[in-house]
Amino acid sequence: xxxxxxxxxxxxxxxxxxxxxxxxxxxxxxxxxxxxxxxxxxxxxxxxxxxxxxxxxxxxxxxxxxxxxxxxxxxxxxxxxxxxxxxxxxxxxxxxxxxxxxxxxxxxxxxxx
Amino acid sequence: xxxxxxxxxxxxxxxxxxxxxxxxxxxxxxxxxxxxxxxxxxxxxxxxxxxxxxxxxxxxxxxxxxxxxxxxxxxxxxxxxxxxxxxxxxxxxxxxxxxxxxxxxxxxxxxxxxxxxxxxxxxxxxxxxxxxxxxxxxxxxxxxxxxxxxxxxxxxxxxxxxxxxxxxxxxxxxxxxxxxxxxxxxxxxxxxxxxxxxxxxxxxxxxxxxxxxxxxxxxxxxxxxxxxxxxxxxxxxxxxxxxxxxxxxxxxxxxxxxxxxxxxxxxxxxxxxxxxxxxxxxxxxxxxxxxxxxxxxxxxxxxxxxxxxxxxxxxxxxxxxxxxxxxxxxxxxxxxxxxxxxxxxxxxxxxxxxxxxxxxxxxxxxxxxxxxxxxxxxxxxxxxxxxxxxxxxxxxxxxxxxxxxxxxxxxxxxxxxxxxxxxxxxxxxxxxxxxxxxxxxxxxxxxxxxxxxxxxxxxxx
Numbered sequence: 282x283x284x285x286x287x288x289x290x291x292x293x294x295x296x297x298x299x300x301x302x303x304x305x306x307x308x309x310x311x312x313x314x315x316x317x318x319x320x321x322x323x324x325x326x327x328x329x330x331x332x333x334x335x336x337x338x339x340x341x342x343x344x345x346x347x348x349x350x351x352x353x354x355x356x357x358x359x360x361x362x363x364x365x366x367x368x369x370x371x372x373x374x375x376x377x378x379x380x381x382x383x384x385x386x387x388x389x390x391x392x393x394x
Numbered sequence: 395x396x397x398x399x400x401x402x403x404x405x406x407x408x409x410x411x412x413x414x415x416x417x418x419x420x421x422x423x424x425x426x427x428x429x430x431x432x433x434x435x436x437x438x439x440x441x442x443x444x445x446x447x448x449x450x451x452x453x454x455x456x457x458x459x460x461x462x463x464x465x466x467x468x469x470x471x472x473x474x475x476x477x478x479x480x481x482x483x484x485x486x487x488x489x490x491x492x493x494x495x496x497x498x499x500x501x502x503x504x505x506x507x508x509x510x511x512x513x514x515x516x517x518x519x520x521x522x523x524x525x526x527x528x529x530x531x532x533x534x535x536x537x538x539x540x541x542x543x544x545x546x547x548x549x550x551x552x553x554x555x556x557x558x559x560x561x562x563x564x565x566x567x568x569x570x571x572x573x574x575x576x577x578x579x580x581x582x583x584x585x586x587x588x589x590x591x592x593x594x595x596x597x598x599x600x601x602x603x604x605x606x607x608x609x610x611x612x613x614x615x616x617x618x619x620x621x622x623x624x625x626x627x628x629x630x631x632x633x634x635x636x637x638x639x640x641x642x643x644x645x646x647x648x649x650x651x652x653x654x655x656x657x658x659x660x661x662x663x664x665x666x667x668x669x670x671x672x673x674x675x676x677x678x679x680x681x682x683x684x685x686x687x688x689x690x691x692x693x694x695x696x697x698x699x700x701x702x703x704x705x706x707x708x709x710x711x712x713x714x715x716x717x718x719x720x721x722x723x724x725x726x727x728x729x730x731x732x733x734x735x736x737x738x739x740x741x742x743x744x745x746x747x748x749x750x751x752x753x754x755x756x757x758x759x760x761x762x763x764x765x766x767x768x769x770x771x772x773x774x775x776x777x778x779x780x781x782x783x784x785x786x787x788x789x790x791x792x793x794x795x796x797x798x799x800x801x802x803x804x805x806x807x808x809x810x811x812x813x814x815x816x817x818x819x820x821x822x823x824x825x826x827x828x829x830x831x832x833x834x835x836x837x838x839x840x841x842x843x844x845x846x847x848x849x850x851x852x853x854x855x
Contacts, residue, residue: 295815295836296445296843297404301411304435313428314419321418322411322432329410334834334845337403342837342849348828351855358818358830362853367839369846378839381812383851388817388833 288327289386301326341370346381358385397844400446408436445843560666813838816849826855 292298305319346365352358360383367376412433419429437450816835822828832849 289817291815292836295813296440296443296838297407297836300439300443301436303439304432307435308428308432313431314424315422318415318418318422318424322415325414325418326407326411329407329414331834333403333407333410334836334847337406338399338834338845338847340399340844340846342835342844342846344849344851344853346851346853348853348855351828353821358821360830360853362851365853367837367844369844376839376842376844378812381814381837381839383814383816383832385814385816385818385830385832385835388819 288324288331290323290327291384291386292327292330293323294384297330298323298326343368343370344381349380356387359383360385397446397842400843400845401448403845404440404446405449408433445838445841557666560670812840814849816846828853828855 290298293302302323305314305322308314309316309319344362344365344367346362348360349363350359350361352360362381362383363379365378365381367378412429416426416429419426437448441448441451814832814835814837816832816837819831819833821830828851830851832851833847835846835849837844837846837849
């Protein structure tokens with residue numbers, strides 16, 4: 282799961298990672314860059330995202346809901362929660378979703394490395 | 395709940411990644427413009443998702459960020475000019491190179507200069523293109539035409555046409571046309587005969603080699619049939635081939651030697667003919683080698699349709715593969731018809747117009763659900779056996795697994811809309827109550843994205 286740099290490639294599945302992958306795919310299609318270079322970019326992305334989220338983000342979030350499915354495999358928790366209500370501290374109002382999937386890797390393992 | 399921070403965080407990530415990989419790009423010899431291109435594409439795609447308000451997007455509402463948008467778009471114009479210059483060069487140079495072909499007069503550059511001089515006012519990068527144009531124009535792009543037209547202009551017209559035709563043939567067909575070129579340079583009267591005669595000979599040879607090749611292949615598979623065909627054909631075809639080759643070579647050589655003595659008009663033409671002669675000899679040698687070693691390399695010069703032997707051979711091969719006994723024509727037809735019908739039914743029943751993903755989904759669902767009812771779209775009934783096998787495979791597993799799988803398919807369809815990617819610090823459970831502490835997460839809900847440093851969740855199962 283973790284790349285050889287010690288960071289998860291989990292965030293590649295978010296919008297930031299997907300758009301980066303798309304852009305890299307286009308450049309590879311144009312033969313502007315080699316696929317190996319694209320892989321290097323993605324490993325750098327894993328690191329930068331993790332570091333940026335750690336350093337620059339201060340918001341706290343709370344959420345409640347009913348758990349539909351839980352799974353713990355290879356140190357990765359996967360939850361499927363229904364009727365979720367998210368609340369950010371400091372901000373008024375909340376966001377409601379009927380279904381949210383949470384994919385979560387261990388924070389400890391990342392720190393150990 | 396607002397997500398104003400998302401834009402800044404993402405901007406920081408993008409900038410961090412771009413800075414981090416700059417060294418890698420340089421090491422791989424990739425231009426800096428490509429890196430800027432990557433950044434632009436990345437930002438553009440993020441903006442298209444519309445998951446948050448980004449600093450690089452044009453924003454009329456907030457006064458602070460507009461200073462930033464100027465920075466990211468700035469690299470864009472820098473990267474853009476090179477392609478523009480390349481376009482103008484590539485589009486202009488063909489024009490200039492084409493004109494000397496049609497009118498090789500020296501007066502032309504003046505007429506060229508007029509439109510060119512108007513352009514620099516329109517595009518900045520033009521001066522570069524203009525300076526290259528005269529150079530490109532002076533370079534003979536088609537040296538054959540260029541050289542031929544200049545010396546031959548003052549002389550008689552037919553010779554121009556002849557040399558041009560020769561060069562055109564040479565350019566198009568290379569060495570393959572050497573024979574016809576030689577015959578053309580001899581004189582117009584011989585052209586027709588020489589061409590036709592040689593073409594016929596070549597055709598015959600090709601046909602014979604085809605037949606021989608077939609016989610060889612059959613020889614390995616069907617000794618019986620080979621006896622039928624090869625015995626009568628061996629004496630007829632293989633032996634006459636050699637005299638024909640020799641004839642051809644003899645015919646070609648006098649044709650080459652002739653023009654040197656008969657038409658010594660220009661030095662250029664002589665040189666051309668000498669070249670042709672050399673090529674001819676090379677070609678003859680190559681042709682001999684090919685005939686001796688590998689008849690397959692010859693081009694398909696057969697114009698009278700496939701020979702009947704070919705089809706017979708195919709039939710026989712099929713027979714040998716399937717059974718030792720020969721199949722009749724009717725049987726083969728039925729076999730083919732059955733195969734085609736089966737394919738057609740696959741396309742109809744399997745959802746020809748559906749995307750591949752959906753089509754396979756429908757099938758797999760059918761396999762799971764419809765044990766008693768049979769496939770809804772299946773009309774041929776021929777695949778029932780297949781289905782039973784699939785069902786048996788599934789029946790070994792428990793039904794719970796199947797339903798779970800189906801649910802997960804649904805989840806994965808939706809998780810583009812609602813997903814949280816994060817790290818977990820703690821996950822606790824007391825009976826059916828769960829508590830978890832998450833951190834460093836990205837949350838996508840209802841088309842908007844949020845980032846959080848810490849999150850606590852409580853939910854019941």
